[in-house]
Amino acid sequence: MNVKIMEKKYDSQNSEKNLISKWQKEEIYKFDKSSKEPLFSIDTPPPTVSGSLHIGHIFSYTQTDIIARYQRMSGKNVFYPFGFDDNGLPTERFVEKKKSISAISMKRSEFIELCLKESHAVEETFKDLWQKMGLSVDWKYTYSTISKEVRKISQESFLKLLEKNYVYKKYEPALYCTSCFTSVAQAELDDIEVNSFFNDVEFSLNDGSEAVTIGTTRPELLPSCVALLYNPNDKRYKNLKNKKAIVPIFNYEVPILEDESVEIEKGTGLVMCCTFGDKKDIEWYKKFNLPYRQSIGKNGKWTEITGPLEGLKVVDARKKILELLKESGALKNQKPITHAVNVHERCKREIEYLEISQWFLKILEFKKDFLKEAEKINWYPAYMKSRYINWVENLGWDWCISRQRFYGIPFPIWYCKDCNEIITPKIEELPVDPQEQLPENCNKCSSKNIIPDSDVMDTWNTSSITPFICKSLLNDKNIFEDKSNNFIPMSMRPQAHDIIRTWAFYTIVKSWMHLDKIPWNEIVISGHVLAGKEKLSKSKENEPFAPENLLQQFSADAIRFWTASGSLGQDITFSDTQLKAGNRVVTKLWNAFIFAKPNILSDSERILSKDDPSQNLTLINRWLISKLEETFNTYKKYFEQNEFGLALQTLEKFFWSDFCDNYLEIIKNQIFNPNLYTKEDLDSTKWTLYNAGFKILQLYAPYVPFVTEEIYLNIYKNSVKTDSLHLTKFVNLNVNLENTEDANIILEIVDRVRKFKTEKQLSLKTEIEELNISCNKKDQEIIKENEQLIKGVTQAKKINLKESPEFKIEFNL
Numbered sequence: 002m003n004v005k006i007m008e009k010k011y012d013s014q015n016s017e018k019n020l021i022s023k024w025q026k027e028e029i030y031k032f033d034k035s036s037k038e039p040l041f042s043i044d045t046p047p048p049t050v051s052g053s054l055h056i057g058h059i060f061s062y063t064q065t066d067i068i069a070r071y072q073r074m075s076g077k078n079v080f081y082p083f084g085f086d087d088n089g090l091p092t093e094r095f096v097e098k099k100k101s102i103s104a105i106s107m108k109r110s111e112f113i114e115l116c117l118k119e120s121h122a123v124e125e126t127f128k129d130l131w132q133k134m135g136l137s138v139d140w141k142y143t144y145s146t147i148s149k150e151v152r153k154i155s156q157e158s159f160l161k162l163l164e165k166n167y168v169y170k171k172y173e174p175a176l177y178c179t180s181c182f183t184s185v186a187q188a189e190l191d192d193i194e195v196n197s198f199f200n201d202v203e204f205s206l207n208d209g210s211e212a213v214t215i216g217t218t219r220p221e222l223l224p225s226c227v228a229l230l231y232n233p234n235d236k237r238y239k240n241l242k243n244k245k246a247i248v249p250i251f252n253y254e255v256p257i258l259e260d261e262s263v264e265i266e267k268g269t270g271l272v273m274c275c276t277f278g279d280k281k282d283i284e285w286y287k288k289f290n291l292p293y294r295q296s297i298g299k300n301g302k303w304t305e306i307t308g309p310l311e312g313l314k315v316v317d318a319r320k321k322i323l324e325l326l327k328e329s330g331a332l333k334n335q336k337p338i339t340h341a342v343n344v345h346e347r348c349k350r351e352i353e354y355l356e357i358s359q360w361f362l363k364i365l366e367f368k369k370d371f372l373k374e375a376e377k378i379n380w381y382p383a384y385m386k387s388r389y390i391n392w393v394e395n396l397g398w399d400w401c402i403s404r405q406r407f408y409g410i411p412f413p414i415w416y417c418k419d420c421n422e423i424i425t426p427k428i429e430e431l432p433v434d435p436q437e438q439l440p441e442n443c444n445k446c447s448s449k450n451i452i453p454d455s456d457v458m459d460t461w462n463t464s465s466i467t468p469f470i471c472k473s474l475l476n477d478k479n480i481f482e483d484k485s486n487n488f489i490p491m492s493m494r495p496q497a498h499d500i501i502r503t504w505a506f507y508t509i510v511k512s513w514m515h516l517d518k519i520p521w522n523e524i525v526i527s528g529h530v531l532a533g534k535e536k537l538s539k540s541k542e543n544e545p546f547a548p549e550n551l552l553q554q555f556s557a558d559a560i561r562f563w564t565a566s567g568s569l570g571q572d573i574t575f576s577d578t579q580l581k582a583g584n585r586v587v588t589k590l591w592n593a594f595i596f597a598k599p600n601i602l603s604d605s606e607r608i609l610s611k612d613d614p615s616q617n618l619t620l621i622n623r624w625l626i627s628k629l630e631e632t633f634n635t636y637k638k639y640f641e642q643n644e645f646g647l648a649l650q651t652l653e654k655f656f657w658s659d660f661c662d663n664y665l666e667i668i669k670n671q672i673f674n675p676n677l678y679t680k681e682d683l684d685s686t687k688w689t690l691y692n693a694g695f696k697i698l699q700l701y702a703p704y705v706p707f708v709t710e711e712i713y714l715n716i717y718k719n720s721v722k723t724d725s726l727h728l729t730k731f732v733n734l735n736v737n738l739e740n741t742e743d744a745n746i747i748l749e750i751v752d753r754v755r756k757f758k759t760e761k762q763l764s765l766k767t768e769i770e771e772l773n774i775s776c777n778k779k780d781q782e783i784i785k786e787n788e789q790l791i792k793g794v795t796q797a798k799k800i801n802l803k804e805s806p807e808f809k810i811e812f813n814l
Contacts, residue, residue, distance in 0.1 A: 007598060007715045011591040013556035016711045021132050029725045030073075030137040032080050034475065041077035042491040043069060044467050044521055045138075046504070047084030047146060050120045051091035054130055056575060057530040059548050063564040064527055065495040066136045067645045070703035072492075073137070075640075076730050082142035082471050085127065087120035089460040090181070090347065092147070093408040095119070105407050110434055112408060113147055120145065130548055134557050135706045137727065142474045146463050147410070152432035154470055154480070155463040156413040158511065159402075160425055161481050162362065167514050168402075172358050174276075174283045175401050176343075179301030180350040183404045184359055186459060187396065189503070190352060192341045199268065201334040202326060204229065204246040207254050213238075213246060214333055216268025218340065220326065221318040222275040223248055224307040225296040228255050230285065231271050232263040238271060249331040250322065251308060258289055277354035280397055297353050299405070315351070360403040360412060360456065364510060368393055374509050379523045381643040382570045385498060392502040400507070402462045409457030411435055417443035418450040465507035468520045481515050493643075494521040497529060498570055525643045528572040551580070558705035559583030565649045565704050586653075587708045590701065593661055594694060594712045600672055601691045601716055614684045615692075616737045620787060621667055622689040624744035626736045628659045629693050633733070636700060645703070652700050660697065663748060670793020677789050692734055695721070702726055746780045746808075747787055753810050754795040765796075771813035772797040775805035 024030065043065065048058055073079045086092075093104055096112075096119045104112050128140065144151055162168045175184045200220050205212045215229060226248050231238035238257075245254045255273075262281070263272055274285045276293050285291065296307050303310040303318050309325060310318045326332035343352045364371070371393050380386040403412065413433050415424040422445040426433050435453030442449050469480045472488045479486075489512065496504055505524060512520035551560055555577075562583030567573040594601075618626065632655040639648035668686050671678050695717055702709045706727060713726035723729050754772070758765055772795060774784065781802045784791060788800055 007591075007595050007712075009595070011587060011708060011711070013558065013587065013707065017133065017135075017557055017707045020707055020710055021135075024137075024725070025132075027724055029727060030079075030081070030139050032139040032142065033078055036078040038076055038078040040080060040487075040492070041069075041072040042080040042471065042488065042493070043082070044471060044491045044494040044508075045081065045083050046496050047086040047144070047464070047467070048127060049089070049091050050085050050087040050123045050127070051095040054127060054548055055530075056546060056548055056551065059134060059551075059560060060530045060564050060567060060573070061495070061497060061527040062131065062136065063134055063561050064567070064645065065525075066134075066138075067561070067565060067703045068493070068495070068525065068640070068643060070137055070706065070727060071640050071645070073727065074699060074702065074729065074731050075637075079137075080142070080471075080475075081138050082144070082474055083128075083131075083136075083138045083140065084144045084146065084467065084470065085120065085124045086146045086460070086464065087116060087124075088146040088151075088409060088463055090406070090408075092116055092120060093406075095123075108437060109407060109411065110437055116147060116408070117145065120147070133552055134548075135561060137706070142471075144470050144474060146460070146470075149432060150473065151463065151470055152410050154466060154473060155410045155458060156431045156433070157428055158466050158469065158481065158515070159458070159462070160413060160428065160431075162514055163425070165514065167363050168360060169363065170358060170360050172356055173361070173401075174286070174354050174356050175359050176398075177299070177353050177355040177357070178345040178348065178350060179297065179299065179353055180348045181345060181406075182299060183406050184355075184357065184401050185345055185352065185404075186401050186461065186503075187398050189346050190343045191346045191349070193344050193349070194339055195342050196337065196339050199336045199338050200323070200326075200332060201269065202249065203331045203333050204249060204273075206241075207245040207247055213241065213257075213271055214269050215271045215273045217273060217278075218338070219275070219278050219319070220322045220332075221303070221310065221315060222278050222296055223273075223322060224251050224303075224310065225275040225277070225294045226251075226255055226273045227276055227291040227294055228274040228285065228289065229257045229271060230260045230263050230274060231257070232261055232265050233259040234261070235263070235265045235270050249329060250325050256289075258285075260285065260288075276356070279354070283354065293356055295356070297355065299355065299357075301353075357405075359401050361399040362402050362462075362510070364400050365396060365398070367510075367513075368396060370513060371506070371509060374513055374519055377519045378509075378521065381523060381525045382568075385501065385524075385526045385570055388498065388501050389505060392506060400459075400510075402459045403456040404459055405455075406457050409460065410463055411457050412454045414454040415440060415451050416454070417446060417448050418452060419443065419448040420446040422446065424451065461503050461507050464504055465511045467508065468512060469515070489516060490519045491521040492523065494524045496524070496526065498526050499529070501526070523643070526570045528567060528570055531572050531574045546575075546577075555580045555584060556587055556707065558587050558707050561704055561706075562586055562649075565646050568646055569644065583705075586701075587705060589657070589661065590698075590705070590708055590712065593665065594698075594716060596665065597690050597694055598716055600687055601694055614681065614688050615735065617681070617685070618689060618736060619682055619685045620740070620744050620783070621664065621747060621790060622685045623736065623738055624741045625659065625664045625689055625693055626734055627738045627741040628655060629696060630734060630736075630738070632659075633696065633700065633731070637731075649704055656697060656701075660693070663751065664693075667747070667751065667790055667794045670790060674793065677793075696731075696734065698726060699729060699731055743783050746776070746783050747791060749808070750774065750784070750791055750810065751794055754797075754812075757810075757812055767796060767814075769795060769797040769812055769814060771799045771801055773801045773803065773811040773813065775803045775807065775809040775811075777806060777808075778804055780808070 069079050069081050096116050097104055177184050197218050199216050199218055201214050201216055202220060203212050203214050229246050241257045244257050246257055247254055274282050276286055277283050296303055298304050301314050303313050305311055310321055344350060345352055375386055375389050411434050413426050415435050422443050424440055439451055468489050468491050472480045508520045512518055559580050563579040566579045632651055635651045636648045671686050675683055698709045698713055710726050758767060
């Protein structure tokens with residue numbers, strides 16, 4: 002038999018390098034489209050291509066790989082594709098900075114090609130790191146979110162939903178970032194606490210009868226004031242009904258209206274409606290059909306109608322208007338406050354509301370449907386579903402899917418200026434850039450007076466169709482139509498908790514609109530890696546270790562072991578304590594199998610074939626197999642809930658305590674003194690070592706794939722006859738496990754002897770002249786049958802037994 006030599010010390014770097022090459026060359030993780038095994042498909046999150054990966058990526062993506070490996074070894078045909086998200090502002094800025102260019106100085110198609118070229122280099126770097134981390138991805142199935150193929154799919158999705166009347170365009174108040182110069186969706190907002198003032202501002206009535214005071218945190222929006230409002234139940238203002246007020250400084254009239262949503266106890270109980278300060282302003286604007294007065298331009302500067310504020314930005318405009326109000330005597334009081342404001346999650350600048358022409362996806366009228374869809378999906382951890390439900394229930398806007406940016410996937414739309422017809426391309430013509438490709442004429446009135454849509458799609462509009470993109474990788478051309486195709490729902494979506502309101506929600510929306518199906522059967526939510534109290538990110542200088550540097554200090558298996566220590570959905574603070582624990586596990590596995598290898602290989606062909614002793618194992622071997630199968634059943638139960646961390650804890654307890662500390666120590670005497678045992682006893686132990694060892698490797702394989710594969714190739718490959726441990730399948734060991742609890746008396750004796758020697762500060766190898774054991778008759782029989790094993794592990798020269806109902810051990814050194 003050709004057997005590899007296991008070096009005394011495991012060389013992780015050399016082993017990992019060789020195994021990566023082997024896995025690639027032999028296509029170990031190749032997806033088999035023709036397989037009859039049940040499909041397990043993963044909607045892998047595509048990382049943003051804008052520089053480098055951080056340890057937070059390693060944390061979440063390795064957790065996904067652990068699940069993928071478990072499913073593969075459980076008999077599933079795992080479809081594990083990988084995407085790269087290079088459609089969006091981070092990639093645009095990355096390429097602009099790297100090439101020292103401005104995107105808008107080029108044709109969009111040319112800039113996209115440049116981004117694809119530059120992104121490809123970064124993607125190869127990402128891929129190299131993922132391979133070093135042992136991700137079992139089939140790299141044949143990859144996609145880019147700005148590729149020609151994905152642009153086609155995204156534009157086709159838009160046209161299909163436009164045809165189904167889920168999409169509409171309208172001049173509508175929209176959330177707008179004046180720093181990024183684009184509209185944003187509700188899901189792209191964060192709340193932050195800011196210090197400000199609550200300002201009491203006096204308005205006079207147009208009939209000169211009296212003055213009234215409103216409270217506001219945004220006095221700079223006075224030139225956009227279009228009404229004052231009070232609650233009809235507020236007796237203080239009953240006399241104001243049907244009257245008009247004059248806006249201070251700007252001297253124009255606005256109506257005074259009643260509305261029950263005005264909070265009587267807030268401020269003065271009298272409020273102004275501006276276009277627009279917040280969502281409530283928009284509600285009143287629509288309800289009372291109020292005029293639109295635009296104070297803020299898209300560049301964040303105050304417009305011409307604002308008079309003395311024209312050209313100023315928000316901070317200066319607020320300062321200026323307060324000065325003017327003080328001078329005029331209209332500022333009656335100021336109270337310092339701290340309150341929450343909406344900011345754009347990307348730039349952290351405060352959001353404004355502008356009325357602009359936008360594309361929207363209808364979601365408000367279907368909220369009940371989206372809540373029903375969530376109930377069809379298994380959420381792990383289960384409590385994360387409540388985040389989704391809370392988000393959907395509190396949605397106040399349809400989804401604005403258009404952005405006023407240059408780089409991205411354009412809407413495949415043109416407009417006829419003569420008849421206002423919306424012109425769309427044929428599906429087979431996609432992808433198109435309407436600014437670079439114009440139709441010859443309007444298909445309705447034949448006019449040549451045609452203009453293109455200038456907006457691009459929200460990046461989530463494309464990311465929300467990743468199940469369809471994954472489906473297309475299998476050369477499925479009819480991805481939006483075939484409801485009978487079983488690819489969707491996919492098996493699993495792994496993602497972080499902070500994008501439940503975006504990626505998870507939007508994907509559920511799109512899958513429902515296109516196919517009336519859920520996008521996946523399960524969603525598995527990971528946490529973030531924290532540096533102190535902050536989430537690690539590429540843009541923050543708070544990462545203690547880069548993945549590349551960590552791989553110089555620790556084995557990939559040690560880092561993977563750390564990722565499994567995190568609980569589902571929970572953030573974790575980065576620490577190298579678990580990395581060191583991972584190194585200890587790798588070393589312990591290697592050393593345990595170096596010890597076991599000669600006995601696993603010794604006469605293994607005979608033991609595994611003709612003279613199979615599995616139904617007549619000795620007590621200690623039956624006990625070990627019983628504990629192993631118990632561990633395996635618990636391990637499977639946890640993995641069925643995607644609780645890989647709890648599964649690992651169960652395995653760790655068995656490996657360190659039952660297998661290493663107890664079993665290996667107990668059978669050492671057999672290994673070193675085989676002449677003291679029968680052939681049947683030795684065969685029983687060899688069979689158990691072989692099979693238990695193999696299953697231990699299998700159970701550890703999803704977590705530490707490199708060291709387990711190396712051990713497998715050294716010891717098991719020739720007999721198992723499978724090219725890789727990771728292609729083997731879990732099986733139950735069919736063994737007679739009667740009376741395994743009888744082994745407890747042996748374990749109790751071993752434990753008490755160890756404690757005695759430890760308390761006496763003696764080496765565990767110290768010999769004991771006599772062990773005097775008092776116990777019941779049944780235990781005496783067990784001890785007699787296993788006397789040599791007990792002598793060997795305790796170093797006792799003689800064992801004296803005395804019948805007694807009470808178990809007791811006395812030592813004679």
